[in-house]
Amino acid sequence: MSTIITAEHLVKEFRTNKKYPGLRGTVKSLFTNEKIIKRAVDDVSFSIQEGEIVGYIGSNGAGKSTTIKMLTGILVPTEGTCHVRGIEPYKNRMENAQNIGVVFGQRTQLWWDLPVIESFTVLKGIYQVSDYDYKQRMEFSNDILGIKDFENKTVRTLSLGQRMRADVASALLHNPKVLYLDEPTIGLDVVVKDKMREAIRELNRNFHTTIILTTHDMIDIEELCNHIIIIDNGKIIFDDMLQVLLKQGDLTDIVKKIFINGEMNSDENKSN
Numbered sequence: 001m002s003t004i005i006t007a008e009h010l011v012k013e014f015r016t017n018k019k020y021p022g023l024r025g026t027v028k029s030l031f032t033n034e035k036i037i038k039r040a041v042d043d044v045s046f047s048i049q050e051g052e053i054v055g056y057i058g059s060n061g062a063g064k065s066t067t068i069k070m071l072t073g074i075l076v077p078t079e080g081t082c083h084v085r086g087i088e089p090y091k092n093r094m095e096n097a098q099n100i101g102v103v104f105g106q107r108t109q110l111w112w113d114l115p116v117i118e119s120f121t122v123l124k125g126i127y128q129v130s131d132y133d134y135k136q137r138m139e140f141s142n143d144i145l146g147i148k149d150f151e152n153k154t155v156r157t158l159s160l161g162q163r164m165r166a167d168v169a170s171a172l173l174h175n176p177k178v179l180y181l182d183e184p185t186i187g188l189d190v191v192v193k194d195k196m197r198e199a200i201r202e203l204n205r206n207f208h209t210t211i212i213l214t215t216h217d218m219i220d221i222e223e224l225c226n227h228i229i230i231i232d233n234g235k236i237i238f239d240d241m242l243q244v245l246l247k248q249g250d251l252t253d254i255v256k257k258i259f260i261n262g263e264m265n266s267d268e269n270k271s272n
Helices: 022-031 064-072 093-099 116-126 131-145 160-172 190-207 218-224 242-246 251-261
Strands: 003-017 035-049 053-057 079-084 100-104 178-182 210-214 227-232 235-241
Touching (some): 003 064, 003 210, 035 064, 035 079, 035 227, 035 235, 053 064, 064 079, 064 100, 064 178, 064 210, 093 100, 116 160, 131 160, 131 190, 160 178, 160 190, 190 210, 210 218, 218 242, 218 251, 235 242, 242 251
Parallel strands (some): 178 210
Antiparallel strands (some): 003 035, 003 079, 227 235
């Protein structure tokens, strides 16, 4: 396997105005320019091989989303570099966009008042997908995700599970080599979760798509991922195969312990 994603000493800092307590403090804040620096991602390095399904996990605020936004080109690193298929995402946003698909569990890239199939048609034009490729991708989406059952419904009338399936299908239209999935099973019932997991497996199996999965659902991790990266307080504290992590016991208990202690029990399981 070849390396498809690299992060080297990535740092992302956010600067905000310092706020002072009370009414007097509020007035003072208006006339001072003192900044507070929050380091959301702190010297993060890792590599991902082509065709892997990677679980990138951490508690809320750990730095997961910030890392993904740098890999997609939405955010510019404060320090360090990252490459996706040899491209620095923020320097080549258009080229990078052709290589990646992104699904955020709480947001949609579909048009709220359009039928699902019309949203797909618009995206087909944006990504300049050929008629042949579009047909192939839609056949896959119909077979695995059951899109045909609701393709003529407007997006606003879809259930959460239907919208999530439609979002995944839309992210696949241009045949991305890398797919970022942020909480793809959040809020879904058990049956729909199983369908979504099977779709992810089929996508990886049939097209060798590299998938980066952020989730709090440990069943997603155990059933789908072969490579696990854990981030806590902006730092990578584990980067290895799932089997290495499972040697320490139940996955949910292990992850809870990691976040409580801020480290692995064994130094040999750390990547950094």
